[in-house]
Amino acid sequence: MAPPPTVSVSSSEPPKLHASDIGSIKAFADSNGLSPIPSSYYSIVEARDDVADHLASSIPVIDFSLLTSDHPQIHADAVSQLGKACADWGFFMVTNHGISEKLMEEVMNKAHEFHNLPVEEKKEFGDKGPWAPIRHGTSFFPQAEKVHFWRDYLKLITSPQFNFPHKPPGFKEVAYDYSRKIRAVARTLLQGISESLGLESKALEDCTGFDSGLQVFAVNLYPPCPQPELALGMPPHTDHGLLTLLYQNEIGGLQVKHDGKWVNVNPLPNCLIANVADQLEAVSNGKCKSILHRAVLNNRNTRISIPLVNGPEVEKEIGPASELLEKEEPLYKTIKYRDYFQLQQEIRFNADKGALDEIRLNRQN
Numbered sequence: 202m203a204p205p206p207t208v209s210v211s212s213s214e215p216p217k218l219h220a221s222d223i224g225s226i227k228a229f230a231d232s233n234g235l236s237p238i239p240s241s242y243y244s245i246v247e248a249r250d251d252v253a254d255h256l257a258s259s260i261p262v263i264d265f266s267l268l269t270s271d272h273p274q275i276h277a278d279a280v281s282q283l284g285k286a287c288a289d290w291g292f293f294m295v296t297n298h299g300i301s302e303k304l305m306e307e308v309m310n311k312a313h314e315f316h317n318l319p320v321e322e323k324k325e326f327g328d329k330g331p332w333a334p335i336r337h338g339t340s341f342f343p344q345a346e347k348v349h350f351w352r353d354y355l356k357l358i359t360s361p362q363f364n365f366p367h368k369p370p371g372f373k374e375v376a377y378d379y380s381r382k383i384r385a386v387a388r389t390l391l392q393g394i395s396e397s398l399g400l401e402s403k404a405l406e407d408c409t410g411f412d413s414g415l416q417v418f419a420v421n422l423y424p425p426c427p428q429p430e431l432a433l434g435m436p437p438h439t440d441h442g443l444l445t446l447l448y449q450n451e452i453g454g455l456q457v458k459h460d461g462k463w464v465n466v467n468p469l470p471n472c473l474i475a476n477v478a479d480q481l482e483a484v485s486n487g488k489c490k491s492i493l494h495r496a497v498l499n500n501r502n503t504r505i506s507i508p509l510v511n512g513p514e515v516e517k518e519i520g521p522a523s524e525l526l527e528k529e530e531p532l533y534k535t536i537k538y539r540d541y542f543q544l545q546q547e548i549r550f551n552a553d554k555g556a557l558d559e560i561r562l563n564r565q566n
């Protein structure tokens with residue numbers, strides 16, 4: 202086996218480049234080779250041995266075909282497993298989801314092709330803020346962040362209206378098909394979660410306006426990083442929607458926080474990775490946990506992840522489902538999803554606080 206590439210860290214400070222000047226970390230990494238990374242990418246990363254690898258095999262797996270079974274007991278068991286996964290982990294893998302391997306492969310290949318387009322060709326999609334329907338950029342939020350992240354992204358609003366770049370050819374078509382299939386899987390999971398909370402299966406869809414809900418289709422690319430122990434691909438965060446469904450290539454990097462420890466996610470072949478997001482924690486009045494996650498890097502392979510955030514309707518007031526409040530006190534304020542999303546954008550650089558903390562009601566006394 203070839204020895205791992207080594208990096209000679211010179212005594213002089215590496216350059217402090219700004220992500221806005223870099224423009225694309227993929228292009229930068231291609232030309233930078235094994236040179237030290239700019240110090241502006243140094244994240245304060247907890248020691249890697251803080252990763253609880255013994256927990257990786259305990260990540261819940263939901264067999265989607267059992268959830269959709271006509272057999273009442275099989276369905277009920279799957280619902281109860283799903284409810285437990287959302288409560289204990291806020292995170293699970295979905296197998297037998299019915300989306301063909303061929304479609305998933307096509308989406309992945311086109312995602313790679315997009316990021317491989319010359320920088321000049323992607324300029325027209327440059328990020329113009331969180332509500333822009335098509336936005337391409339690098340890092341997390343270069344204008345405001347203190348530390349940059351080793352990632353390029355493409356983000357599209359694909360519901361209620363479908364927006365997508367016109368290149369590379371064929372991407373838009375497969376992405377449309379994929380985004381609709383993901384919405385259908387998200388809807389069925391939401392119905393199962395609703396039942397697990399003791400509600401009618403359509404209760405969560407109805408109270409979140411899911412029929413005209415927001416969907417954000419993201420395509421992340423993390424190039425190999427010569428000093429992966431110094432930087433992150435994405436900082437620890439929770440997602441703003443209801444349920445995020447993510448598909449990735451075979452390269453690991455996603456970590457989730459469980460019982461105070463980071464756990465590496467090693468996805469089963471062709472599965473979807475699901476995480477509970479903030480709005481689901483709020484509508485379930487805290488029964489489902491929005492999970493903290495981040496992306497770490499490696500020095501050999503390019504990682505691609507394709508998370509689709511499935512959220513409520515943007516103009517809908519979201520708070521604990523009224524049926525739940527017949528028996529319990531609300532633990533979260535009710536706030537319009539649009540305003541929540543805005544709030545999340547504004548406070549995302551406050552390391553100790555997430556947007557959920559802003560809407561949590563203190564019921565201690």
Ligand SMILES: O=C(O)CCC(=O)C(=O)O
Pocket residue numbers: 419421435440447449454455494495496506508
């Ligand atoms: O790349 C990953 O695995 C995580 C991506 C993610 O969390 C996000 O885009 O919100």
Ligand SMILES: [Fe+2]
Pocket residue numbers: 438439440494508
């Ligand atoms: Fe995320």
